[in-house]
Amino acid sequence: xxxxxxxxxxxSSAFRDDEKxxxxxxxxxxxxxxxxxxxxxxxxxxDCIGRPASRKPGxxxxxxxxxxxxxxxxxxEYCFGLLNPSHPVLRxxxxxxxALPLSVATVRPSMMEIRKIMDWGREQGLPTxxxxxxxxxxxxxxVHKASQVESVKTVAFHVTTIRRLRQLAPVLTGISAFxxxxxxxxxxxxxAKVYDEDxxxxxxxxxxxxPPDTWWPLLRGAWTYIHTFASDIFRWRDxxxxxxxxxxxxxxxxxxxxxxxxxxDALLKKWLRTPGNAVPVHEVSYSNVSAGTPMWTALSKMxxxxxxxxxxxxxxxxxxxxxxxxxxxxxxxxRIATVKATVGRGKGPAGPRYxxxxxxxxxxxxxxxxxxxxxxxxxxxxVPVYATDDHGTAGEPIWxxxxxxxxxxxxxxxxxxxxxxxxxxxxxxxxxxxxLVLQAVADGRGIPVDxxxxxxxRAYPLQCPDAAHVQGTDGTSAPWRxxxxxxxxxxxxxxxxxxxxxxxxALTLMRDSEVQEIQRDAVRxxxxxxxxxxxxxxLDPTRPELYWWIIEPVAEALAVLEQLAWHPxxxxxxxxxxxxxxxxxxxxxxxxxxxxxxxxxxxxxAYRHGLSKIPSAHVRSHMFRKTMSQVAxxxxxxxxxxxxxxxxxxxxxxANRTTQAYAQMDASWAKEFDTELQxxxxxxxxxxxxxxxxxxxxxxxxxxxxxxxGLDKVIGTINNNPQLRAQIADERVEEALLSDEFPxxxxxxxxxxxxxxxxxxxxxxxxxxxxxLAPLLGACQPARCRNSTITRAHAPYWVAEEAxxxxxxxxPRLSPPRREAVFVRxxxxxxxxxxxxxxxxx
Numbered sequence: 001x002x003x004x005x006x007x008x009x010x011x012s013s014a015f016r017d018d019e020k021x022x023x024x025x026x027x028x029x030x031x032x033x034x035x036x037x038x039x040x041x042x043x044x045x046x047d048c049i050g051r052p053a054s055r056k057p058g059x060x061x062x063x064x065x066x067x068x069x070x071x072x073x074x075x076x077e078y079c080f081g082l083l084n085p086s087h088p089v090l091r092x093x094x095x096x097x098x099a100l101p102l103s104v105a106t107v108r109p110s111m112m113e114i115r116k117i118m119d120w121g122r123e124q125g126l127p128t129x130x131x132x133x134x135x136x137x138x139x140x141x142x143v144h145k146a147s148q149v150e151s152v153k154t155v156a157f158h159v160t161t162i163r164r165l166r167q168l169a170p171v172l173t174g175i176s177a178f179x180x181x182x183x184x185x186x187x188x189x190x191x192a193k194v195y196d197e198d199x200x201x202x203x204x205x206x207x208x209x210x211p212p213d214t215w216w217p218l219l220r221g222a223w224t225y226i227h228t229f230a231s232d233i234f235r236w237r238d239x240x241x242x243x244x245x246x247x248x249x250x251x252x253x254x255x256x257x258x259x260x261x262x263x264x265d266a267l268l269k270k271w272l273r274t275p276g277n278a279v280p281v282h283e284v285s286y287s288n289v290s291a292g293t294p295m296w297t298a299l300s301k302m303x304x305x306x307x308x309x310x311x312x313x314x315x316x317x318x319x320x321x322x323x324x325x326x327x328x329x330x331x332x333x334x335r336i337a338t339v340k341a342t343v344g345r346g347k348g349p350a351g352p353r354y355x356x357x358x359x360x361x362x363x364x365x366x367x368x369x370x371x372x373x374x375x376x377x378x379x380x381x382x383v384p385v386y387a388t389d390d391h392g393t394a395g396e397p398i399w400x401x402x403x404x405x406x407x408x409x410x411x412x413x414x415x416x417x418x419x420x421x422x423x424x425x426x427x428x429x430x431x432x433x434x435x436l437v438l439q440a441v442a443d444g445r446g447i448p449v450d451x452x453x454x455x456x457x458r459a460y461p462l463q464c465p466d467a468a469h470v471q472g473t474d475g476t477s478a479p480w481r482x483x484x485x486x487x488x489x490x491x492x493x494x495x496x497x498x499x500x501x502x503x504x505x506a507l508t509l510m511r512d513s514e515v516q517e518i519q520r521d522a523v524r525x526x527x528x529x530x531x532x533x534x535x536x537x538x539l540d541p542t543r544p545e546l547y548w549w550i551i552e553p554v555a556e557a558l559a560v561l562e563q564l565a566w567h568p569x570x571x572x573x574x575x576x577x578x579x580x581x582x583x584x585x586x587x588x589x590x591x592x593x594x595x596x597x598x599x600x601x602x603x604x605x606a607y608r609h610g611l612s613k614i615p616s617a618h619v620r621s622h623m624f625r626k627t628m629s630q631v632a633x634x635x636x637x638x639x640x641x642x643x644x645x646x647x648x649x650x651x652x653x654x655a656n657r658t659t660q661a662y663a664q665m666d667a668s669w670a671k672e673f674d675t676e677l678q679x680x681x682x683x684x685x686x687x688x689x690x691x692x693x694x695x696x697x698x699x700x701x702x703x704x705x706x707x708x709x710g711l712d713k714v715i716g717t718i719n720n721n722p723q724l725r726a727q728i729a730d731e732r733v734e735e736a737l738l739s740d741e742f743p744x745x746x747x748x749x750x751x752x753x754x755x756x757x758x759x760x761x762x763x764x765x766x767x768x769x770x771x772x773l774a775p776l777l778g779a780c781q782p783a784r785c786r787n788s789t790i791t792r793a794h795a796p797y798w799v800a801e802e803a804x805x806x807x808x809x810x811x812p813r814l815s816p817p818r819r820e821a822v823f824v825r826x827x828x829x830x831x832x833x834x835x836x837x838x839x840x841x842x
Contacts, residue, residue: 014171024084025101053516053588093170113161131176138181146194155191214617225499278337387448470610480609498598512621699789700835751782761785783828
């Protein structure tokens with residue numbers, strides 16, 4: 001059969017076939033990697049410009065269809081134009097694109113969208129020349145696209161793709177120039193109208209923040225794995241690695257060791273020499289077997305202890321015939337037992353005795369049932385289940401591995417299926433045991449196991465007396481693991497890598513591609529502070545090495561990752577190096593799968609180790625940048641710092657509008673920070689509460705009576721509740737009560753405000769519709785407002801202001817109105833300072 005010849009390509013009138021695909025974009029080509037040519041009609045691999053670790057090989061290669069030569073040429077011209085924005089042909093055609101080329105990760109899906117547009121046009125009977133389509137045709141195409149997807153962002157990308165096609169139309173074969181179907185309207189606005197939604201503001205990001213209820217337990221869980229669990233995990237990894245190196249005279253797994261033929265012959269002779277052993281023969285004739293014929297399969301099981309039924313079966317050697325002759329000689333000596341066929345299969349009290357598969361000598365069914373119940377009664381027991389559908393049904397127990405964990409390895413002279421058959425659901429006892437295990441899985445006690453860790457030795461638990469201690473919800477401390485098997489260790493190693501990814505991505509503000517480009521020995525000192533070195537791949541074809549400042553915990557996380565990673569250069573790679581015929585050594589992981597694995601792992605398994613469950617939420621790597629930007633955005637000069645860390649290039653202070661959008665607060669985080677302020681205010685009041693318990697006046701000012709009344713109420717609550725009195729040494733109890741009593745307390749430098757809108761003097765300075773929401777600090781009148789209280793901590797500021805006003809009042813150069821204003825203010829201040837003096841004397 002002859003190979004199909006490659007289709008002859010059409011020639012482009014704009015680009016030569018011998019032009020390199022990556023020529024006019026400022027690319028830094030890697031040595032010794034071939035650069036694809038425009039004339040390559042099927043595949044354009046982009047490895048020559050460096051594939052980011054976050055991209056799979058298939059995502060870094062253009063594949064063009066061969067079924068239509070014109071479409072093949074048009075798509076190649078489209079991609080070539082976007083990848084080479086400063087090509088002379090484009091300039092001559094008055095096509096002026098940004099000098100910075102689009103990424104392969106953007107051009108490739110854009111090319112696929114063009115192919116979908118062409119296919120849809122053919123189905124609708126529209127011209128093959130897309131430039132001849134009417135604006136209504138483009139509108140219908142967008143509506144069709146919107147019917148297939150649910151994201152406004154996806155449709156906006158589709159609109160942008162069409163506009164890029166319009167830009168490049170002068171150099172695309174068979175496509176006429178056409179006007180923009182939507183004029184000056186933004187792609188986001190066009191997409192939003194299709195869904196009857198409002199267009200998003202340019203000053204906001206579509207990227208949502210991670211809710212605080214998810215953010216905090218996610219980070220705490222990740223840090224616990226890095227700081228507390230990592231050393232134990234590495235110690236156990238080394239133990240199992242040594243265990244895997246079995247001695248030369250010992251089998252490497254628990255599979256039944258092949259028995260040599262001469263050993264089987266010896267077993268047969270030993271069995272025949274044993275007094276009382278008789279050869280079972282058929283009692284009656286049936287089918288093609290006559291009465292008196294030996295039951296060869298039953299005899300085989302009796303001789304081998306149930307290991308095999310085939311030692312007398314014909315094969316290419318003469319041994320089975322010799323064994324049959326030996327048995328016939330014993331029959332000739334009268335050593336026979338005439339039995340029925342059912343008895344010969346081991347059924348009934350008269351049947352020949354041997355250890356059938358799934359049983360052991362001297363072990364009863366009740367004992368096996370107790371073994372299963374005892375195993376499941378241990379709270380640390382988890383059931384291995386299939387991780388995927390490749391070798392079974394995902395979530396179904398791996399019965400053979402579970403059997404090994406319960407009963408240990410099968411002896412070399414016993415069928416390796418013996419233990420697994422104890423869960424055979426075709427019989428009553430096996431089905432009952434299987435139901436117990438399935439119920440444990442349904443209760444959330446299953447652990448997904450990859451197919452390459454099913455070897456028997458991996459299922460045996462190692463006791464962990466030296467494991468790190470964690471504090472439980474009840475306040476007690478206990479080891480986070482009491483035992484672990486190699487199967488569970490594989491899960492913990494994956495959890496550790498996922499925890500490091502989550503922690504680094506969350507606290508460095510790095511993009512996913514930048515996190516995955518981190519290599520060994522990447523932590524450096526940059527301008528006097530610790531930083532991590534990586535490569536920026538987005539919007540920069542030169543892929544420069546840059547630095548991101550980090551804190552010490554992130555440096556610790558990267559140090560742990562260096563111990564975990566096997567890859568010679570990159571830190572984020574597969575957990576195990578390739579073996580055998582596997583040759584894939586490229587770095588990179590799936591960030592989406594990694595984040596989901598960690599959250600699911602905490603919620604299904606790791607919460608038993610003292611970690612808090614993580615509320616269900618959609619979490620992706622780009623959301624870490626948005627969330628951390630909000631947290632950092634509350635600090636002074638944060639815009640400049642965020643611009644540097646986010647790598648947002650701009651002329652104004654190294655930050656731009658995107659930086660501001662990242663730091664923009666959303667409702668959930670605004671509430672979170674308000675709660676923090678409320679708790680901080682409660683902590684400040686603890687000292688005042690202690691003074692009040694001693695009978696002191698702890699505040700003065702118009703609102704002092706309200707403050708004293710609230711503190712007295714909290715003291716009464718504590719005194720009247722025996723349980724609270726027992727916990728009085730715990731400041732958290734007092735903080736919680738104070739937070740409930742003073743929910744609107746605002747701390748200040750010269751006073752504290754117990755905001756109550758109807759009594760607030762500052763609200764009169766606001767428009768009617770803005771009143772009652774929050775205090776207006778700039779209009780505060782602390783000496784007059786009934787919400788204001790002043791404590792001893794505020795006294796120095798009042799005394800200093802009294803001295804300053806007194807000095808001003810004696811200035812002869814003051815005008816009479818100004819002097820009058822000073823005296824009015826001095827009277828207000830002295831009202832407070834005199835009250836503070838009286839409090840001190842009291």
